Amino acid sequence: MTDIAPEAIFQFGVLFLSLALFFAVKAIPIEAVSTKLRSKVKSSKAQASRHFLHGAHLLSRAKSTSNRANSISLAHQAISEANKSISLQPRDAAAYILKALAFDLQGHKLSAIKSLDLALSPPAVRSLADRERGDALYKRAEIQLSVNKRRRVESAMGDLVEAVKLSSDNSKAYDLLGRCYEMKGLKDEAQRAFETARKVEERPVVRDRTDTSEF
Numbered sequence: 001m002t003d004i005a006p007e008a009i010f011q012f013g014v015l016f017l018s019l020a021l022f023f024a025v026k027a028i029p030i031e032a033v034s035t036k037l038r039s040k041v042k043s044s045k046a047q048a049s050r051h052f053l054h055g056a057h058l059l060s061r062a063k064s065t066s067n068r069a070n071s072i073s074l075a076h077q078a079i080s081e082a083n084k085s086i087s088l089q090p091r092d093a094a095a096y097i098l099k100a101l102a103f104d105l106q107g108h109k110l111s112a113i114k115s116l117d118l119a120l121s122p123p124a125v126r127s128l129a130d131r132e133r134g135d136a137l138y139k140r141a142e143i144q145l146s147v148n149k150r151r152r153v154e155s156a157m158g159d160l161v162e163a164v165k166l167s168s169d170n171s172k173a174y175d176l177l178g179r180c181y182e183m184k185g186l187k188d189e190a191q192r193a194f195e196t197a198r199k200v201e202e203r204p205v206v207r208d209r210t211d212t213s214e215f
Helices: 005-027 030-064 068-088 093-106 109-119 130-147 149-166 171-183 187-201
Strands: none
Touching (some): 093 109, 130 149, 171 187
16 A cells, blocks of 8 residues: 555646646636737737838938948848848748849849849738739849840740739830840830830829839
């Protein structure tokens, strides 16, 4: 009897602890947990938005200054803010686009293309409206052609054809598509693209947060 008593006491203790933990977990309100998680998510989104907006402001200043050194420095700061936003909301494409525009301003074309690749790939691309995605495709095509027109014209054309479907008010995309058609010797297609670009320019345009012309 004395030999099995310690074992029985141990088993009873384990059972008691298990039951205590079970009831403790059951007593935690699910609503409280959900509210706390939602609060953290909202806080993260708010912080990410602040970093994005600050970065966009820095990039705007970088584009407007005539001092090259200041422009590079401001663009570098914009990239830093974009990275902070990405660390908080990695599925939001806007910060990747901001980062790409800052790299482009600094002259780092390949880095800009890589950032746009991330923005236009799952899961980040799902955060973009059609027009935003179209504008991002146009910007990637523009940078690709600035790196190497001959080697990248096919890829750029693919982006631009999709861009004008998604962002039909982007006259620059139609114009660049027309130039791509000219490079490929497609005169009729080029003429139609240029004519559409002129018509679009006559219409008022409302841009979104990732508008490449505004940044």
